[in-house]
Amino acid sequence: MQEVAKRTLSEQGRPSPAGIRRNWHRFMAAGARLLLDVQSGSLHSLDEAAWDVLEALEQGGAYDGTDRGSRVDEVMADLDILIEEGTLSHPDDADPMPSALGPGVVKAMCLNVAHDCDMRCGYCFAGTGGFGGARSLMPAEVGCRALDLLFDISGHVRHLDVDYFGGEPLMNMDAVVEITRHGRELEARTGKTLKLTLTTNCHELSPKIDKFLNDNDIAAVLSVDGRSGVHDAVRRTADGRPTFARIAGNMLRFVNTRPDGEYYARGTYTRRNTDFVEDVLFLADMGFTSISFEPVVAAPSSPYSIREQDLPAVFDSYDRLVAEMASRRAAGRGFRFFHFDLNIAHGPCLAKRLLGCGAGREYVAVTPDGELYPCHQFVGREGFVMGNVWDGITRPEIGEAFGGAHIYAKSACRDCWARFMCSGGCHANAHEMNGTLMTPYSIGCLITRKRLEAALAYAAMTDGGS
Amino acid sequence: MNTDTREETKHVKTIIVADLKGTAATGGCRECQTSCQSACKTSCTLGNQACRK
Numbered sequence: 001m002q003e004v005a006k007r008t009l010s011e012q013g014r015p016s017p018a019g020i021r022r023n024w025h026r027f028m029a030a031g032a033r034l035l036l037d038v039q040s041g042s043l044h045s046l047d048e049a050a051w052d053v054l055e056a057l058e059q060g061g062a063y064d065g066t067d068r069g070s071r072v073d074e075v076m077a078d079l080d081i082l083i084e085e086g087t088l089s090h091p092d093d094a095d096p097m098p099s100a101l102g103p104g105v106v107k108a109m110c111l112n113v114a115h116d117c118d119m120r121c122g123y124c125f126a127g128t129g130g131f132g133g134a135r136s137l138m139p140a141e142v143g144c145r146a147l148d149l150l151f152d153i154s155g156h157v158r159h160l161d162v163d164y165f166g167g168e169p170l171m172n173m174d175a176v177v178e179i180t181r182h183g184r185e186l187e188a189r190t191g192k193t194l195k196l197t198l199t200t201n202c203h204e205l206s207p208k209i210d211k212f213l214n215d216n217d218i219a220a221v222l223s224v225d226g227r228s229g230v231h232d233a234v235r236r237t238a239d240g241r242p243t244f245a246r247i248a249g250n251m252l253r254f255v256n257t258r259p260d261g262e263y264y265a266r267g268t269y270t271r272r273n274t275d276f277v278e279d280v281l282f283l284a285d286m287g288f289t290s291i292s293f294e295p296v297v298a299a300p301s302s303p304y305s306i307r308e309q310d311l312p313a314v315f316d317s318y319d320r321l322v323a324e325m326a327s328r329r330a331a332g333r334g335f336r337f338f339h340f341d342l343n344i345a346h347g348p349c350l351a352k353r354l355l356g357c358g359a360g361r362e363y364v365a366v367t368p369d370g371e372l373y374p375c376h377q378f379v380g381r382e383g384f385v386m387g388n389v390w391d392g393i394t395r396p397e398i399g400e401a402f403g404g405a406h407i408y409a410k411s412a413c414r415d416c417w418a419r420f421m422c423s424g425g426c427h428a429n430a431h432e433m434n435g436t437l438m439t440p441y442s443i444g445c446l447i448t449r450k451r452l453e454a455a456l457a458y459a460a461m462t463d464g465g466s
Numbered sequence: 467m468n469t470d471t472r473e474e475t476k477h478v479k480t481i482i483v484a485d486l487k488g489t490a491a492t493g494g495c496r497e498c499q500t501s502c503q504s505a506c507k508t509s510c511t512l513g514n515q516a517c518r519k
Binding site: 034035039040041042043044045046047049050053071074075077078079081082084085086087089096097098099102105107108157158159161195297343344345346347348349350351352353356357358359362363375376377420423426428429459460 | 472473475476477478479480481482483484485486487488489490491492493494495496497498499500501502504515516517518519
């Protein structure tokens with residue numbers, strides 16, 4: 001590991017504008033002037049004088065305000081104090097290197113227990129459940145064998161994660177029950193911890209399934225797109241009927257049975273509802289207290305995909321969400337929004353942040369036939385079968401290629417201020433949009449940067465967040 | 467990192483202290499939740515993860 005330098009500005013002179021732009025991210029959000037020190041992760045607020053001085057430094061010019069004497073010196077002195085204590089890095093410092101990235105250790109699985117779905121959502125990336133192939137359900141023995149493999153190849157790692165996914169996993173509940181029972185047995189036998197999550201469209205959620213999820217401590221991701229008109233325009237049954245009324249009732253009943261259980265009401269926004277802040281608030285008004293909204297995953301040719309011209313409205317939604325969440329929190333009506341729930345002070349270590357996507361290295365998806373793919377989005381893509389649940393990973397070179405796509409290796413990430421918080425983006429999106437793991441999806445980058453600014457502003461407004 | 471005894475700043479105020487650089491030497495235990503950067507999964511994104519060490 002390299003020595004952490006604490007070179008003050010007074011010792012080293014004026015930092016380079018390129019270094020400042022890369023390592024000191026100055027931004028205005030929710031009315032606050034903020035400065036993120038990219039390398040330490042510390043967050044600072046700026047007054048107008050500091051803002052102006054930093055702006056001038058970024059542009060390589062001298063500060064030419066009316067009071068350029070003492071206040072400029074005061075700002076520079078402030079920056080030196082922060083550099084000295086380590087909450088601000090010298091902008092020309094090289095990025096730190098972890099001791100070693102090391103080989104991948106698979107510790108999480110996405111079990112596609114159903115390559116089938118009882119709904120036909122317009123934007124479904126999974127080909128409405130079949131992932132471009134035949135519709136099928138995972139036999140319980142395939143899922144149990146997958147867990148045997150996970151507990152085995154995870155080696156010394158004690159915390160394991162499995163997500164029941166699809167398609168729609170509730171179409172294969174008998175297998176989910178059996179696989180869960182097997183997973184709990186493996187926990188008891190090995191001393192490892194298995195966190196289970198189930199992602200569902202909620203159409204067939206029933207009191208019996210509610211009880212099973214609660215009794216087995218299974219986190220739930222509940223798909224709903226917000227306002228009924230927005231939801232029903234996209235999320236329909238296989239025979240074309242609207243679904244909002246039914247799934248909203250099921251969700252409310254379920255959530256009310258688990259006051260302490262983990263869940264997210266999770267929506268997708270598209271170019272048709274770039275005002276998705278209204279959908280988030282609609283769900284909050286319904287009583288959901290853990291909410292997440294994500295941009296649609298869709299090809300540029302899709303009528304749902306987010307285009308560059310949609311971004312101003314998308315960004316406005318995030319700004320409005322910050323203000324509204326802070327206001328509701330102050331009034332005692334707060335709710336959690338997944339992407340604003342940053343853990344800034346005690347987040348993941350540097351080694352983790354070089355490669356946010358765990359696909360192929362730490363995480364694999366399992367098809368109903370037992371094939372292994374780097375992640376759920378790669379399922380069905382030619383050339384990405386990594387092995388199977390019986391033989392294990394037979395093509396480790398695929399995971400190694402994913403391991404090479406870290407933020408220090410990607411030119412678009414290397415100088416991005418968000419590199420340690422975004423950690424490189426989604427490999428599947430990069431591959432889909434650009435045909436390579438090494439070039440991230442640019443619209444996704446723009447949304448991620450805006451969302452991070454909003455999250456940091458929310459943290460600043462709420463006494464430092466979590 | 468000690469921010470308790472330092473000289474008071476006038477124009478730049480620290481809101482949240484983090485020490486990502488310091489984890490270059492101490493991190494990498496791999497006990498944290500596996501992250502997924504895909505927009506189609508809410509279950510395991512990096513942003514709100516906590517270090518389990």
